[in-house]
Structure formats: structure tokens, C-alpha cells
Amino acid sequence: MFDPITEELFxxxxxxxxxxxxxxxxxxxxxxxxxxxxxxxxAICDGQGRLVAQGLSLPGHLCSIPIAxxxxxxxxxxxxxxxxxxxxxxxxxxxxxxxxxxxxxPIFAGGTPVAWAATICHHTDVGGRVPGSNASDxxxxxxxxxxxxxxxxxxxxxxxxxxxxxxERNVRLPGRVMGDLRAQIAACEIAARGLxxxxxxxxxxxxxxxxAATMDHSERLTRHCLRELPDGEASFTDWxxxxxxxxxxPIRLVCTVRKRGEHMLFDWTGSSPQVKGxxxxxxxxxxxxxxxxxKSVLSVNMANNDGVTRCIEVIAPPGTVTNGVLPAAxxxxxxxxxxxxxxxxxxxxxxxxxxxxAASDGGNTGITIGxxxxxxxxxxxxxxxxxxxxxxxxxxxxxxxxTMFANMASFSIEVIEAENPLEILDYGMVxxxxxxxxxxxxxxxxxxxxxxxADGVLQVRSDRRTHRPYGLHGGGPGxxxxxxxxxxxxxxxxxxxxLRRGDVFRHExxxxxxxGNPLDRAPELVARxxxxxxxxxxxxxxxxxxxxxxxxxxxxxxxxxxLRARLRAARPPAAAVAWQPLHAGAGA
Numbered sequence: 001m002f003d004p005i006t007e008e009l010f011x012x013x014x015x016x017x018x019x020x021x022x023x024x025x026x027x028x029x030x031x032x033x034x035x036x037x038x039x040x041x042x043a044i045c046d047g048q049g050r051l052v053a054q055g056l057s058l059p060g061h062l063c064s065i066p067i068a069x070x071x072x073x074x075x076x077x078x079x080x081x082x083x084x085x086x087x088x089x090x091x092x093x094x095x096x097x098x099x100x101x102x103x104x105x106p107i108f109a110g111g112t113p114v115a116w117a118a119t120i121c122h123h124t125d126v127g128g129r130v131p132g133s134n135a136s137d138x139x140x141x142x143x144x145x146x147x148x149x150x151x152x153x154x155x156x157x158x159x160x161x162x163x164x165x166x167x168e169r170n171v172r173l174p175g176r177v178m179g180d181l182r183a184q185i186a187a188c189e190i191a192a193r194g195l196x197x198x199x200x201x202x203x204x205x206x207x208x209x210x211x212a213a214t215m216d217h218s219e220r221l222t223r224h225c226l227r228e229l230p231d232g233e234a235s236f237t238d239w240x241x242x243x244x245x246x247x248x249x250p251i252r253l254v255c256t257v258r259k260r261g262e263h264m265l266f267d268w269t270g271s272s273p274q275v276k277g278x279x280x281x282x283x284x285x286x287x288x289x290x291x292x293x294x295k296s297v298l299s300v301n302m303a304n305n306d307g308v309t310r311c312i313e314v315i316a317p318p319g320t321v322t323n324g325v326l327p328a329a330x331x332x333x334x335x336x337x338x339x340x341x342x343x344x345x346x347x348x349x350x351x352x353x354x355x356x357x358a359a360s361d362g363g364n365t366g367i368t369i370g371x372x373x374x375x376x377x378x379x380x381x382x383x384x385x386x387x388x389x390x391x392x393x394x395x396x397x398x399x400x401x402x403t404m405f406a407n408m409a410s411f412s413i414e415v416i417e418a419e420n421p422l423e424i425l426d427y428g429m430v431x432x433x434x435x436x437x438x439x440x441x442x443x444x445x446x447x448x449x450x451x452x453x454a455d456g457v458l459q460v461r462s463d464r465r466t467h468r469p470y471g472l473h474g475g476g477p478g479x480x481x482x483x484x485x486x487x488x489x490x491x492x493x494x495x496x497x498x499l500r501r502g503d504v505f506r507h508e509x510x511x512x513x514x515x516g517n518p519l520d521r522a523p524e525l526v527a528r529x530x531x532x533x534x535x536x537x538x539x540x541x542x543x544x545x546x547x548x549x550x551x552x553x554x555x556x557x558x559x560x561x562x563l564r565a566r567l568r569a570a571r572p573p574a575a576a577v578a579w580q581p582l583h584a585g586a587g588a
Contacts, residue, residue, distance in 0.1 A: 002210060010198070010210040011053075011217065015303055017194040018042050018055030021119065021187040028186050030179030031124045032419060033382045036411045039122035041065065042187055044195070046211045047113045049073050050306040053214070058407050059295075060337055061096075062304060063287040065118045068094040068102045075150040082108045083157030085185065088150040089126070091141065091282050097330045098126045098145040099133050103153065103181065105188035107195045109204035115211065117191030119184040123177050124380050127170040131370025131380045133331060136461045136494045137244045138278045140327040146170045153181075172370070172378045218307030223262040225298035226311060229352065233258045236346035237270075238359075239467040240321075240339055243277030244494035250467065251275055251321055253340060255290075257347040266290035266344060267315040268322040277494075278332040280324030285337040287314040292405050293344035297355045332461045332494075334384075338363020339463065341405040342470075349472055358390030358441055358513030359469035360403040361478065362462075365509055369449070369499065371456030373421060379453070381420040383411050385507065388442020391435065391475055391515035396525075397442035399429060399534075421453035430479070430508055432536050435468075436543035437475030437514025438521050443534055444479055446508040451499040458499045464510035465493040475514030476543065482508040518544050519564050519571070527555050 002010075021042035029035040041057035041064075049069040054062070071094025072086045086104040089095045095102065102120050106113035126133045128145030138144050146167065153160055167181075168174040198207055233256065240251040254270035274280045287309075294312050295301075302308060316323035322340065324330055342359045349356035363386075370380035386402035402408045413424045425448040433444035460483055468477035483491040486504035491497075499505060526546040529535040530553040537553055540546040545567045547559035 002213065007210060007213050007217070010202070011214050011303060013198060014044055014053045014211070014214065017191055018044055018053045020194065021117065021191050022055035022057050024187040024190050025119065025121065025183045028183035030176045030183070032411055032415060033122050033124055034180055034183070036409060036415055037384055038409045039384065041120050043118040044191060045069055045116040045118055046208070047115060049116065050215065052115070052211045052305050054304040059292040059405050060285065060288050061120055062291045063284045063309065064096050064100070064120060065102070066306065067284045068120070069104055069116055069118055070094065072104060072150040080106050080113055081156050082106070083154060084152055085154035085188070086150060087148060087153040087163075089148045091330050092326050093149055096282055096285055097333050098128070098141070098147060099123050099331070101126070101148070101181070103184040103188060105192060107192050109199050109207070114199065114204050114207055115195050117188040117195070119187050121180055121184055123180055124382055125172045125177060127172070130368070130459055130496060131172055131378070131457055132368035132382050132459065134366055134368055134382070134461065135459050135496055136278050136332040137496050138329040138331055139245060139276050140329055142327065144278065144329055144331045173380055214303065215305050215307040218302045218305050219310050221300045221302040222298065222308050222311045225300050226259070226262045226264060228299060229259055229297065231259050231261065232351045234347045234350035236343055236350065238339060238343040238346060238470070240279065240336065241463050241466050241493055243275040243279045244492070245276040247492065251279065253322070253343045255340070255343045255347045257344070257351060259351065262311055263313065264294055264311065265313045265315065266294070268320065269315060269317055271320045271322045274319055274321050274324040274328045278329035279321060279336045280328040280330045281316070281322050281333045281336045281340065282330060283316050283323045285333055286316045286322040286340055289337050289340035289405060290314045290344055292341055293348055296345070296404065297348055297352050332366065334366060335363055335461055335463055338403065338405055341403070346470065353473065354393050356472070357392040357397060358435060358437070358472045358475055358515050359478070360390050360512050361387040361442070361444070361510045362464035362469055362481070363403060364406050364408065365481070365507060366461035367507065368459040369420070369422065369451075369456050371453055373453055379420050381416065381422060383416070384408055385445065385447060385509055387445040387509035388434070388512040390469065390512040391437050391439040391441045391471070393515055394439070396439045397434070397512045399442045400445060401442065421451070423450040423452055424448070425450055425504065429534060431534055432539035432543070433479035433508075433511035434534070435471045435476045435478040435511055435514035436518035436521070437471055438516030438518065439475075439514065440521070440529075441469065441471070441475070441478050441512030441514050444509045444511040446506060448504060448506040451501055451503045451505075453501060455498055455500050457496065458505060459496045460494060460507065462493045462507065469510050469513040471513035472515050474517040476518060478511030478513050481510045519568055523555055523557070523560060527553070
């Protein structure tokens with residue numbers, strides 16, 4: 001037993017160590033997807049592979065690291081020695097999707113691993129049929145790239161030259177991929193040094209006990225927060241537009257939340273069978289969406305570790321889109337994970353309406369452009385675009401902010417143009433795209449690219465074209481997404497095509513959903529959006545019943561009162577719009 005001050009100091013130290021690992025990858029990485037977008041996570045696990053602390057990173061990786069590490073421990077058992085580094089990415093043996101590569105390092109004390117340093121990074125390319133290894137239209141995992149089972153990257157400090165050569169020969173940008181792997185190894189080294197200092201201070205048994213106390217502390221806080229919430233059960237259904245293979249066939253996501261005492265269950269039974277395209281989730285990614293949604297309604301922001309997940313159960317039936325089985329393709333499973341988070345929030349909104357925001361922009365859009373320049377040198381641009389949060393019960397949804405589940409950064413335009421044969425023509429918000437409400441959703445973002453190379457493969461993973469981001473409590477849905485090629489017109493939400501020199505491609509993300517009756521929105525908030533160019537004069541009248549004119553726009557109070565009265569009279573009763581219908585079968 002330790003005194004509370006020692007336990008608190010240790011908790012802060014080990015969480016800070018996870019953050020230091022994350023900053024090491026940020027500073028040492030080669031690829032834009034890591035050093036600019038920050039699509040990676042770091043963590044410290046105990047000797048049994050349980051998550052103790054997760055660094056500054058993605059909620060989407062909340063469950064992935066311990067599941068992947070425990071898979072490695074099953075494979076190697078006691079065959080672990082100082083100097084070993086483990087690596088894996090196999091989605092059907094503890095991984096998530098092939099671009100996400102895990103690297104683990106044991107930290108020994110007394111001949112036994114007392115802890116593990118853990119990293120997961122999205123790599124620019126792991127081979128496969130499409131540059132970036134992230135296509136929506138692959139139909140089995142064998143087309144998606146290099147599948148690495150749990151293996152030793154280093155054994156007793158000696159690099160596995162055979163494995164390194166296999167990786168190097170199977171990726172399009174070996175320099176970038178190997179550089180990012182070295183960044184992961186460096187982060188593990190930082191963790192090892194920090195844990196060695198804690199071992200000197202507390203001893204091996206002390207560190208084990210303090211790690212257990214850290215997890216138990218999170219468990220106590222989680223149970224306390226769950227006891228505060230009313231018991232209940234709610235189901236929510238949302239739809240993904242399609243999987244690009246069966247175009248126009250929607251994919252059902254069903255989340256049932258059951259809260260009883262100190263326990264919360266997320267049950268995904270009723271979701272569609274796994275699909276032909278690459279949108280299939282692994283269990284760990286569906287679980288991460290569930291854990292993220294659960295933590296968002298708790299009153300305390302306790303450390304992310306095994307203690308939190310002890311109180312939250314996740315059921316995702318194998319063979320469904322929420323838990324695919326071989327040979328399901330899963331490269332684009334990010335889209336399904338983000339949408340699963342929205343679906344889980346929808347169920348929680350029915351139980352705890354004062355704590356949950358409306359639908360976000362649908363997660364993020366994945367854009368990859370890859371090919372070869374005039375010297376036959378490969379280039380791959382990987383980007384994940386995020387726009388907005390849904391409106392909250394107390395405020396508008398933040399604009400230009402990645403959704404909670406993604407937590408990624410925006411790729412610098414200057415870096416994109418410096419590293420790729422691309423020109424960015426514009427990047428900004430799109431007016432009249434936020435879901436209207438007493439509090440509006442966040443605005444859509446759009447970006448336009450011009451192709452400068454002779455040609456390249458464009459791959460787009462987007463959604464919310466026909467099934468728009470839902471609003472809550474009478475709030476309207478956000479605007480749909482849009483893809484367009486100059487001179488050709490609109491394109492499907494998911495696509496793989498060739499761009500030629502001079503082609504101009506534009507993507508508009510969906511807007512986020514609104515919260516509450518738009519006719520109850522304060523006119524001064526509409527006036528602010530009019531001045532900022534986020535809402536047009538026509539949009540203010542159509543969506544909010546606010547009449548304005550001039551430049552800058554000035555609101556006509558009398559005309560606004562009259563228009564709102566007419567619109568209220570024509571609006572269905574409040575009970576009929578408590579849950580904004582998006583499409584047949586949505587909502588509850």
C-alpha cells in the first residue's frame with residue numbers, strides 16, 4: 001500500500017511518460033500522416049499487457065493496444081528477453097487494419113517484464129493494390145497489403161534483417177515507412193528510460209503495485225460516475241450510405257446501450273453482416289467507439305486505462321460489419337468506426353439528452369493520391385479531413401475541429417505542396433452547411449486540389465451523402481458531403497480513379513447536426529454568422545426564420561417575428577420532431 005500522494009505522483013508520471021512518447025513520434029516521424037495529421041497512439045502497459053496509461057493521441061485507439069499486445073503475448077509466451085521488440089499489424093490476430101503497425105518493447109526488472117512500451121502508427125503505405133493501402137473497394141484483406149503476424153522486429157537487441165527487408169521490399173515508400181518505424185522504436189526507448197527511473201525509485205514490486213493502483217483508481221472513478229447516471233436502455237439505428245462495391249445499398253449500424261448500476265453495455269447486435277468492401281471493423285475498433293462514447297457522458301475525466309474498460313462491456317457479433325472475420329477487407333474501417341461512434345452517441349442521447357451532442361461530420365474523409373513522377377519516383381499523399389462537431393445542448397458545435405473520436409490535426413497546405421505534385425486551390429468553410437438548430441452544428445470544410453504530375457490514383461473514402469448527420473431535439477441534419485471533378489460534375493462519395501495533369505478535384509465534408517428548434521435560435525447568433533459569412537441571407541430566412549438585408553446584413557426584427565410565427569404554425573408538434581428523421585429507419 002502506498003500513501004495517496006505517492007500514488008498521485010506516480011499516476012501523473014506514467015501519464016506524462018505516455019505523452020512524452022507521443023511527442024517523440026511527432027518530432028521524429030518522416031510521414032505527413034504522423035508528423036502533420038498525428039494518426040498514432042502511445043501507451044504504457046503492465047507486464048500482463050493491461051493498459052495503464054495512454055498518451056496524447058486518438059480515442060480510436062483506446063482498446064487496440066492491449067488487444068494487440070495480448071495477442072503477441074499469446075504467441076511468444078515466456079520467449080521474451082531484454083532487447084526484444086515485437087511488431088504486428090494483422091487485423092485478425094489483434095490488429096486493426098494493415099496501415100496501423102504496432103511496435104512493443106518490454107521493460108524488464110528481475111528477469112521478468114514489469115511493463116511494456118507500446119506504439120501504434122498509421123503508415124503511409126504497406127503495399128497492396130492501391131497507393132496508401134487504404135482503399136474502400138478492396139474485397140478481401142489479401143489485396144490490401146503486407147500482413148504482419150506477431151513477430152520479433154529485434155531479438156535480444158539484434159534487428160531482424162530478414163523481416164526488415166521484407167517490409168522494405170513490399171512498400172512503395174520504404175524510406176518513409178522505415179523512418180516512421182524508427183520513430184516508434186525511439187518512443188519505446190524514451191518509455192524504457194522513464195520506467196527505469198521509476199523502477200529505481202519504487203522498485204519492481206512497487207511499480208507493479210502502483211500500476212495496479214492507477215488502474216484501480218480509474219475503475220473507482222468510472223464506477224462512481226456510472227452510479228450517478230440513471231439506469232435505462234435505448235437503441236439507435238444509423239446507416240452508412242454503401243460500401244462502394246454494392247453501390248446504393250445502405251449498411252445498418254444498430255447500437256443498444258443498457259445501463260445498470262456500475263455497468264454499461266454497448267450491444268451492436270442487429271448491425272449489417274460484414275460487407276464486400278473494405279469498411280468492416282475489427283472488434284477493437286467498435287469497442288473503442290463504445291468506450292469513447294461512454295467516457296463522454298461521465299462527470300470525471302479519469303485516466304484512460306484498463307480500469308475504465310472493466311466497467312463497460314461491448315458485444316459485437318462476429319461476421320457483422322462491427323466485427324468482421326476472414327477474409328473481410330478492412331482498410332477503410334475508419335469510416336465505420338467514426339460512424340459507430342455517432343451511433344453510440346445517438347443511443348446515449350436518448351438516455352442522457354443534456355450531455356450528448358448531435359452527429360458530427362461523419363468521422364473524417366480519407367483522401368489518398370499516389371503515383372510516380374517523371375523520374376519514376378513514387379509519391380503518396382495521405383490525408384484525413386475533419387470538419388466539425390455536432391451542436392451541443394448548451395452551445396454550437398465547434399467549426400474546423402476534428403471529431404472527438406478522430407482527434408487528428410489538419411495537414412499543412414505548405415507541406416502538402418512541398419512534398420507532393422499537388423496544388424491546393426482553396427481550403428475553407430462552406431456557408432449554409434451546418435445543421436440548423438437553437439444551437440447549430442459545425443460548418444463543413446472544403447478543399448480543392450490540382451494535379452501537377454502526369455497522373456496518379458485518387459482514392460476517396462467519404463460518406464453522409466444520402467444519410468446526413470442527424471440533429472437532435474428538433475435540430476436539422478447537416479449538409480451532405482460532395483465530391484466533384486472540374487468539367488465532369490459530381491462524383492460518388494467513395495471512389496478510386498485516375499487523375500491526369502491539370503485535373504481539379506474538390507471535396508466538401510458534411511456539415512454537423514443541429515440541436516433544438518432552429519426557430520428558437522437567438523437572432524444575435526444568426527446575425528454573427530451572417531457577418532462571418534457562415535450563413536447567407538437566404539439561408540437565415542430558410543433555416544432560422546430570420547429576415548436580413550444589406551451588406552453587412554442587418555436583421556429586420558418585425559419581419560423576423562412575423563416569419564417565425566408563420567413557420568412555427570407550419571412546423572409539426574414538438575413531440576414529432578424530438579428526433580430529427582434523416583431517412584427511413586433512422587433515429588428511435
